[in-house]
Amino acid sequence: MTTIAESTPAVAPVTATAVEVRDVSKWYGNVVAVNNITMSLGAGVTGLLGPNGAGKTTVLHMMAGFLAPSRGEVLVGGQPAWRNPNVYSGLGIVVEREAVHGFLTGWDFVLASAKLQRLPDPVAAARRAIELVDMAEPQNRRMSTYSKGMRQRMRVAAALVHDPAVLLLDEPFNGMDPRQRMHMMELLHAMGDAGRTVLFSSHILEEVEQISGTVQVIVAGRLAASGDFRTIRRLMTHRPHVFTVRSNDDRRLAVALMAQESVASVDLDPKTGLTVKASDYGTFTHVLPKIALAEKIRVQRLVPADESLESVFAYLVGAQ
């Protein structure tokens, strides 16, 4: 026994999981909002991706101690988040609902947050946070006069005024113009690179793609996929898909398509054209123009049958 004790280093490197969600479900009466989700978040930026109504806000609110899990547990910095105000010393949250007291100036608002966090130097902390979100210039205006994007940035400043180890943001890019969006993305990146745990939710794939390496995909209350963004992106491109194709010679095109490995079936209908079931979205869209060119067929129309984000998510659920 002693040999084992000696072989382990004196100071064991703590594998830091800032946020730990274990077998968490949340239901309201008969409605299941979140169904048995397990995830752990470490340093860096993570995107919480999913269609509207998938349960992203419910998950974030449980992490923020704003909701009690019906089953399972949520730990932030090793402590339970629910009924435990102490977690807020190391946690910042920006909720989706953008309610602020409009009579407060941006400065008042962030300073009040610093004071309520009981920081030793609230004025310096507020100044630093406001500079981080690039809002020093309009800080003395009442928040009721701010645009949606400005208000959003001030709320981010208030959430990170105490330099929290964990920052949760619910749809932070809503209402921001491209420049503000870029700035916010840089800010989140910088925080993640500095070793903080940043989790933001979004229903827009491109947003997540641009800033986070890791993704947690939630569909209909369940964790559909999680991990490296590129892996998930690949899953999304290499998924079976249905296209309708119209050309000047549908029959010949059908013959040529059937020879392709990426094509699972072709349905020929003189009225609507071809319905092609591709086994691989990426390869098929790549191969079709080449075939058309080689066979000298003019493709008049190519329509992906079901391109909604929901169907992409639904596929991910099935792929798990």
Next chain:
Amino acid sequence: MFNPTIARITTRALFGRLRFLLLLPLPLLVVGLALLTQATGVDPSDWVTPVIVAIGLTVVLPVLALIIGTGVLGSEVDDGTLAHILAKPLPRREIVLTKLVVAVGVTAVTTGLPLALTGLIAGSPALAGGLAVGAVVGSLAYCSLFTALSVLTRLPVLIGLAYILIWETLAGNLLTGTRVLSIDQYVLTVVDRIAHSTLISSNVSLAVSLSMAFVFTAGFTLLGIDRLRSFSVKGETS
């Protein structure tokens, strides 16, 4: 226990709310009525009960306490700004007690001063003193009740109004047994005992009134603190 930052923001929000500003002149109406009846030569023994008791103590005091008590916490629940305060490492006790101090203070001043003035108009400094103390006792009990309702239910104003109008006014007049559970009766008793005047009379004993007022205040304050500890913040869609 008391947080000056929360107190400042709460007070500013309260005085910026239309609902509150519209009701603020209500106590002055009682003063106006008192002045008018006194000026027209009506004897105080004839107008003290209908003006001070029936309007001042049973309507103006509880209604103002309702608007203020729900205004300090319920409004922040409604508009979602409560999330900012909840996401801070503050004991929930501190949040509720601070808001309660603001509510009780504002209610006691806005009702106590005008009511005391009507006592002076009636020519009785003792009645004035009784009304001032009664307003403080009432503010404590009512504000605790209505502040707690703000986190107990999504419809605090409606339920508070039902308590005032149905329980206290209607039931209190028809079923005398409910008087022991009516804050307005405790206030009336306190006013009566201090005023020591034939102008006013009460139905409940002082011991019962004071202990019940204390039970209301402490009970609902503790309940409010406990409910805020387990308060669920709703998202935009749910």
